[in-house]
Amino acid sequence: SPLGRKKGNKIHFMKYFPNYSIAVCCLLFAFSFPSGRSGWASAQTLPDAIKLSESEQFEKAGAAFISLIQREPTQGDNFFHYGENYFRQEIVDSSFKAMDLDSARMCYERGIKKNPGNPLNYVGMGKVYWYEGKTAEAKKQFFDAVQIISPANKTASFTGKQKAMVYMKIAECYTKARVKDLQEANTQLNKALKEDPNNPEIFIQVGDVTLEQNPGEASKAIQQYKKAYDMDKKSAKALLRIGQLYNRARNLSEAVSNYDAAILADPNFAPAYREKAEAFYRGKQYETAIKNYKTYLELNSGSLSARIRYASFLYLSKKYNESVAEILEIQKTNSSIPFLYRLLAYSYFETGSGNQSITIGMDKTNAEKIAGKPKNVNTTTTKDGTSEQWIYERAYLYFENGKLTAIQTIKSASLPSSGSSGLGRYADGLMAMETFLSKASEKKILASDYEYYGKLLSKTGNDSLAVDKLKQAIAKDTSKTELWGELGSSLLKAKKYPEAINAFNKKIAGKVGVDANDHYNLGRSYFYSKQFGKADTAFTQITVLQPEIPTGYLWRGKANAQLDPDSKKGLAKPYYEMYLAKIKPEEAEKNKKDMVPAYEYMGYYFMLRKDYGNAKCFYQKLAALDPANKKAKEALAEANVSRATCAQ
Numbered sequence: 001s002p003l004g005r006k007k008g009n010k011i012h013f014m015k016y017f018p019n020y021s022i023a024v025c026c027l028l029f030a031f032s033f034p035s036g037r038s039g040w041a042s043a044q045t046l047p048d049a050i051k052l053s054e055s056e057q058f059e060k061a062g063a064a065f066i067s068l069i070q071r072e073p074t075q076g077d078n079f080f081h082y083g084e085n086y087f088r089q090e091i092v093d094s095s096f097k098a099m100d101l102d103s104a105r106m107c108y109e110r111g112i113k114k115n116p117g118n119p120l121n122y123v124g125m126g127k128v129y130w131y132e133g134k135t136a137e138a139k140k141q142f143f144d145a146v147q148i149i150s151p152a153n154k155t156a157s158f159t160g161k162q163k164a165m166v167y168m169k170i171a172e173c174y175t176k177a178r179v180k181d182l183q184e185a186n187t188q189l190n191k192a193l194k195e196d197p198n199n200p201e202i203f204i205q206v207g208d209v210t211l212e213q214n215p216g217e218a219s220k221a222i223q224q225y226k227k228a229y230d231m232d233k234k235s236a237k238a239l240l241r242i243g244q245l246y247n248r249a250r251n252l253s254e255a256v257s258n259y260d261a262a263i264l265a266d267p268n269f270a271p272a273y274r275e276k277a278e279a280f281y282r283g284k285q286y287e288t289a290i291k292n293y294k295t296y297l298e299l300n301s302g303s304l305s306a307r308i309r310y311a312s313f314l315y316l317s318k319k320y321n322e323s324v325a326e327i328l329e330i331q332k333t334n335s336s337i338p339f340l341y342r343l344l345a346y347s348y349f350e351t352g353s354g355n356q357s358i359t360i361g362m363d364k365t366n367a368e369k370i371a372g373k374p375k376n377v378n379t380t381t382t383k384d385g386t387s388e389q390w391i392y393e394r395a396y397l398y399f400e401n402g403k404l405t406a407i408q409t410i411k412s413a414s415l416p417s418s419g420s421s422g423l424g425r426y427a428d429g430l431m432a433m434e435t436f437l438s439k440a441s442e443k444k445i446l447a448s449d450y451e452y453y454g455k456l457l458s459k460t461g462n463d464s465l466a467v468d469k470l471k472q473a474i475a476k477d478t479s480k481t482e483l484w485g486e487l488g489s490s491l492l493k494a495k496k497y498p499e500a501i502n503a504f505n506k507k508i509a510g511k512v513g514v515d516a517n518d519h520y521n522l523g524r525s526y527f528y529s530k531q532f533g534k535a536d537t538a539f540t541q542i543t544v545l546q547p548e549i550p551t552g553y554l555w556r557g558k559a560n561a562q563l564d565p566d567s568k569k570g571l572a573k574p575y576y577e578m579y580l581a582k583i584k585p586e587e588a589e590k591n592k593k594d595m596v597p598a599y600e601y602m603g604y605y606f607m608l609r610k611d612y613g614n615a616k617c618f619y620q621k622l623a624a625l626d627p628a629n630k631k632a633k634e635a636l637a638e639a640n641v642s643r644a645t646c647a648q
Contacts, residue, residue, distance in 0.1 A: 046077060053085045054237065055270045059303045061085050076118025079111025083124045089305060101128045117156055119145035119166050127173040135179075142170050164196035168205055175208050185209045200228035200235055207241060218245045236266040243275060252283045270299040270306075277313065286317050304334060315343055320350040338444070341436035346452050348429030352459060358397070358424035360461045362404045364388075367397060371423050394431065395423050398461070406461030409434065426459040447477035451486070458490045466490040481510025485518055492521055497529035516545040516552075523555055532562040553579040554594055561601060573605050588625060596626050603635055612644035620646060 049064035065082035072078055086104040105128045111121035126141030147153065149163045171188035174181040186209055192202050207224030214220060222242055229238040243258030256279055262272040273296040280289035293313055300306035307330055314323035324347045327340050352359075358370050367390075368374075374390035374397070381387075390397040398406040407423065409430050433453045437445065454469035470487040474480065488503030504522035508514050523538030536559040542552030557575035564571040576598040583591050599622035606615035615635065623632040635641055 046081065050081055050084075053081070053088055055266075055268060055299070056088075056274070056306070057270060057300050057303060058085055058089045058305050059300075074114050076111045076115030076121055079107050079114065080118070080120040080124050083107030083111070083121070087124075087127065101131060104128060117148065119148040119158075120169065122148070123166055123169045123173075126170070127177075130173050130179070131177055133179070138173075145170070160195035161199065164192040164199055164202065167192035167195070168202060171205055171209070175205065175212060180212060182209055182213050198231065200231040200238065203228040203231070204235075204238055204241060211245070218249065221245065234265050236262040236269040236272060239265060240269070240272055240275060243272075243279070247275065247279045247282065250282065252279055255279045268299060270296050273299065274309070281313070281317055286319070289317060290314070290319070304330065308337070308340065311340070311343060315347055315350075318350075320347045323347045324351065338436050338439035341432045341439065342449060345429045345433035345436060345456065346448075348425040348432060349452055349456055349459070352425040352429060352456075358404065358407065358427065360404055360406070360459070364399055364402055364404075367399075367404055371397065392423065395427055397423070404461070408460070408462065426456055430456045430460055445476075447473045447480060449473075450476060451480070451483055454490065455486060458486070458493070463490045463494040467494060467496070481507060482513040483507075484510065485513070485521070488518075488521055488525070492525055492528075495528070497525050500525040501529065501531075516542045516549075519545070520551065520555070523559070527555070527559060527562075530562075532559045535559040536563070548582070550579050550582040550591075553582065554598070557598060557601070567601070567605055567608060570605055572601055576601050592625055596622065596629065599625065600629075600631050603631070607635065607641075610640070612640045613646055616641045616644045617646040 046068060049061050049068060052064060053061035062085055065078060065085060068078045083104040108121045108124035122141045122145035126138040129138035145166050149158045149166055167188040171185040174185035189202060189206055203224050207221040210224055211221035222245060225238045225241045229235050239258050239262035243255045247255035256276060259272045259276040262269055273292050277289045277292035293310055297306055297310055311323050311326040314326060327344045331340060358367055374392055376391040378389040385401040388399040396408045397404060407427050409427060433456055450469045450473035454466045454473060457466035457469060467490045470483060470490060474483050484503045484507035488500045491500035491503055504518055504525060507518055519538050519541035523535045526535035526538060536556055539552050539555040539559060553575045557572040557579055560571035560575060580598055599618050603615050603618035619632045619635040622629055
């Protein structure tokens with residue numbers, strides 16, 4: 001008999017589900033994702049609907065649960081499993097999404113109201129409270145659920161399988177939640193086994209708890225999953241769990257073998273294709289991974305949640321352009337999902353350096369080729385030059401003496417339906433991120449959101465704002481020490497050198513993702529704050545990490561030139577010599593800006609020592625590189641140099 005069915009005729013339920021309640025459930029479902037028609041007819045029973053949900057066909061399952069609620073408006077199980085459909089969906093989609101259990105909560109609350117004698121919806125409410133960190137409230141709900149199935153409750157009777165379900169669902173919460181209670185989970189599962197000893201689902205959960213208790217010893221968990229499979233040879237779920245363990249151990253062949261066995265057991269079990277795709281992704285077989293994910297999509301035809309997971313997967317597979325294309329297609333039919341704007345912003349940033357992006361430092365001609373003519377231009381001329389503000393529908397471009405210095409998006413503006421503002425992908429990413437943040441609640445904002453927001457602001461020339469957002473990202477997740485490098489770069493561009501020094505030192509001390517570029521930026525921060533000795537130490541690290549690259553020697557030369565301003569000690573000489581020696585002849589023109597002062601230094605160094613032959617050599621090279629150079633002309637005209645013979 002269904003859970004909560006009362007003995008006798010003590011409680012009379014309404015014959016028909018109230019119209020208002022149906023509307024609430026339908027709207028709740030439609031708010032998350034539009035329901036497709038496919039799968040309605042195939043899910044005539046509650047087990048059919050549950051199977052759809054476990055196969056991650058959430059929209060089809062949702063439609064089936066609504067149909068069941070309409071037919072059986074007082075059946076508490078329908079509400080519970082409808083809530084579980086939302087709950088399960090949140091767990092599966094948690095890669096980028098902060099937990100939101102409001103939809104599940106509404107189903108459980110309606111279930112309690114419609115059938116207060118059904119224990120499962122109390123368990124559901126307990127799960128919601130537990131995930132929200134309200135442990136006392138959660139345990140109260142679990143206690144109430146257990147009291148209902150207790151022998152002391154003389155108003156209802158429950159089968160062993162029904163009682164086991166209550167214990168299993170409580171255990172599932174204690175096992176799957178971020179804050180776990182594995183001892184209590186085991187207690188609940190032991191109670192479940194006493195009630196229903198031949199239920200393979202219980203052994204799957206025992207395996208889950210075993211794995212959580214001994215994450216480095218997967219064999220014991222596998223034993224439990226195999227026991228479940230031996231009890232039910234059609235248990236795709238047990239095979240999936242085994243495959244996941246092999247995938248975690250990076251044993252691709254065994255993982256795929258078990259996923260294939262799960263598919264053989266149940267060809268419509270969509271999670272097996274998703275997990276198989278993710279296994280190939282970990283094995284860097286991206287095309288095969290995407291092929292399996294497309295099969296997952298086919299099984300979830302019409303499923304918006306599946307398409308969103310696919311867009312997320314494309315992003316994780318570094319298929320950023322494809323992720324953008326998928327998101328924009330989804331948004332043509334549903335533009336209300338905040339998470340998609342987050343993913344769009346991330347993907348736009350990763351593709352922002354393409355040919356069709358406006359970038360800081362670009363001249364006006366190239367900017368206009370991409371963005372088109374502005375609606376209006378405001379011009380200001382001072383003794384320092386000309387400043388221009390180009391006004392577009394969704395953003396402003398700022399130019400100083402013909403070079404782009406900043407892009408400012410208009411806060412009230414949103415991306416057009418095409419997904420492009422015409423101002424390049426960094427600007428589009430900035431708009432997408434600001435749209436996401438305007439739609440998302442504070443509890444849904446991740447450290448990575450502030451990180452990407454800061455990086456997008458930096459790429460569009462808004463360095464002061466970028467600093468604020470990157471600081472928020474670090475405050476939200478102090479373990480991400482690599483973000484100190486991003487923060488340092490923005491501080492350096494904003495000429496806040498002491499803060500930049502602090503940031504780069506923290507990045508280097510964190511030892512995550514540290515490379516020569518971090519030492520280069522630290523050195524420049526010291527250099528511009530006139531701490532030339534510390535700058536030289538930082539630049540030395542570049543020559544150690546990348547000895548064949550000229551950059552480290554150039555900046556060691558610059559730092560030592562400042563430590564020896566009259567060049568009497570010649571501190572910069574060996575580093576400028578190394579720098580010039582590493583520049584190939586064909587690279588001279590593009591390195592002219594740095595080669596000129598290096599040649600000037602070397603010529604002057606030899607002039608001081610009256611080595612006019614070597615001085616003449618360097619001044620001749622300087623004149624060849626920069627014919628208009630005044631120092632070269634004056635030196636070569638000097639009598640001693642003029643008479644000398646180039647010694648090189």
